[in-house]
Amino acid sequence: MSSAITSSEKIFYPGLMVQQAAYRYPGTRVRLDRPFDLAPELGTAHTYNDLAFLVESTAASLWAHGVRPGDVVAVYKSQNADIMLLACAIARVGAVPAMLAPALDGGTISELLEQLRPGYLITDAARLVDSDLDRVVGRLVPEILLVGRPIGGYRLLRDRYGPPPPFPDTEPGETAIITHTSGTTGLPKMVAQSRRGMQAHINVQRRIARMLRVREPYALCISFVHARTYSALAMGLERGLPFAFLTDHSLGNVRWMFDDFRPGLVETHPNTYILWEELAEEPDGPLSQVKFYIGTFDAIHPRTVKTLLRASRRRRAMYFQAYGQSETGPVTVRPYSRWIASRSQGRCVGHQIPGLTRVRIGWKSDGRIGPIEVRSRGQARTYVGQEKRFSANFTEDGWWDMTDVGHRGRFGCIHLLDREVDRAELLESVLKVEDTVISRLPELTEVVIVPLDGFLQPVVCTRHDRPLDLPAWRAAVADQPPMAKPLQARWVDLPSTATWKVKRLELRRMLLEEGYGIERMALA
Incomplete structure (x- = not known):
């Protein structure tokens, strides 16, 4: 074995991480909700x-x-x-x-x-x-x-x-x-990740896992092509955690898998967690044994964090919010206990990570709010085929522009307000308004406020696509900025990414496009 590979014990190397884990924990169980296409004859019950x-x-x-x-x-x-x-x-x-x-x-x-x-x-x-x-x-x-x-x-x-x-x-x-x-x-954009950069992503999790003595069975229901997946897999393998890998996030499948696997550590996309709020309402249900939830990919609504934590019967259950990008890895981390979740608002995404990241608010138009800029040891190498575009995203003094807008809180935490391209005039934060509205209407599973020409257009999804209660909506938004009558749509009709983020610019285009938008999306 070459010297470069020998060093992979300390530097991420995906080609050997499964084999190294199998050497230490050969019989650790792995559960699937469908057989591998590579080897369907082996079924759904596996080991390292x-x-x-x-x-x-x-x-x-x-x-x-x-x-x-x-x-x-x-x-x-x-x-x-x-x-x-x-x-x-x-x-x-x-x-x-x-x-x-x-x-x-x-x-x-x-x-x-x-x-x-x-x-x-x-x-x-x-x-x-x-x-x-x-x-x-x-x-x-x-x-x-x-x-x-x-x-x-x-x-x-x-x-x-x-x-x-x-x-x-x-x-x-x-x-x-x-x-x-x-x-x-x-x-x-195709993001080239180095072994050293990915190891920086893993080190954050390793530090937290050691501090909390994580030994919980780990259920993952996330995009299997995302950079986050490989740092999560590396951390879990290193600690010998039992895994459940879910390809289907539907309530029935999750209920069936979790009833058997009983995960103590769960990770999925923020909008999938919203869907799983329904599971949280079941006494001693599939989420009752979860001690740690992990949320990356996007900010999550405070209502969902509170609901998930209430569903757990474990003492000191926690939700970990990580803010970052594929290009940087995790930038800030914010733990939520039940007590913290009941007293905080969702725009706070935590503090910079000592030894890994530095975060600043860049040039400010009003003395407080500005672009979020980062230096990270987990920085990606480049965009494949778009190297100039990657370089252009750095400021003159070498900080990476997250293309998000925010401010620093009183105790140094970073508050994420909006993507730069989603900003609405005369509104501090579109996301903050969405958080407020969805917290007041439990039947909502999504609300996206789209700035159009001269007005704000809310697009809402409801649980099981039930008709929106318009009097309740009017009461919920009475103290919010003026908005147009909400458009109700099915979640499947909203343009979304592989990690279930709503493509807001595409949604705006759909709403503006003559003969498409509202008529085609609206529920009967």
Whole structure:
């Protein structure tokens, strides 16, 4: 084993992290809500040993197909936890996994592949056909490898076997994995992450996990292509935590999985937590054993934090809010106990992380509110194919612009108010108004206030798409800025990212576009 790989015990190396965990905790259980597409015959009950075997055997197949160190291998397949194993197997060969969200349409994928120019694409029949990618993929990628059933003349990934590949030399500062941004403001940007940068993300979790002595079974229901997934996986493997990986966030599936697995540590997207508020209302329900909730990806409504914490029967249950980006990793962390959640407002996202980040409020127009700017040890390397755009996001003195607006609180915490592009005139924070309204109307599962030409247009979703109680709405917004009559829509009709963030600019375009917007989105 080379010296570069030996150092991977301290520097993130996805190609070996599963195998190293299996060496220490071979029998630790792993539960799935659907079998891996890579090996459906193995079912849904696994151990760390099983995962290590799948990573090694898949790496051997990749090597037999000609994948070599330094190659870029794109992964675009149907949602399943084996996406993580594919990333690890690609890294095991010494190649660079480029992770593409299954929810992206074929046109977006084509544009991203143009930027990546990978040597290989791992996909499946469903993604190829449903996205119409099969018509253009041949000119974008030299080699296509399929997982699952065959289609056309494409080769199956696991139709070749051979000896394990040699351990490659990988420098800590070189690109270890490519993920992408959520794409809330347009085409997602391909973010190149180094081993050293990703290790900085992991160190934050490691520090917190050691302090809290975390040994809880860990349920993950998040995007398997996101950078956050790999730092979460690395931390859990390092501590030998039992895992449950969920591909389906529906209430029935979560209830079934959690009743058996009984997680003490749970992580999902903020808008999924809103959906799970219904589970929190069940006495001794699926969330009753949860001690720690983790929330990244986006700010969460205070109502949801309070609801989740009330659902737990564990003493000192906590919700951890992390604010950051794919480009920076976690920037601030804010723990919420039941007591803190009952007395705080959701725009506070916490303090900078000692030893990892520094945060400042940049140039200010009113002496208080301004752009949030960051220095981070977890900084990504670049945007693949858009290197100038990445460099342009730094200020002249080297701070990264988060493209968010906020202010610093009395005790030094950072308050996130809005994305810069979502600001509304004469309104300090659109998000703060949304927090207030949704806290007053329990039947709401989402409210998005869209600044249009001269007025504010609320778009609301309700639990089970029940009709909105308009008198209750009017009472809830009576002391808020004037708004138009709310438009009620189904959640599935709102434009959203792979991590369930609402694409506010796209929603605004839909509302302004003649013959589309309100008429097409409104519920009957």
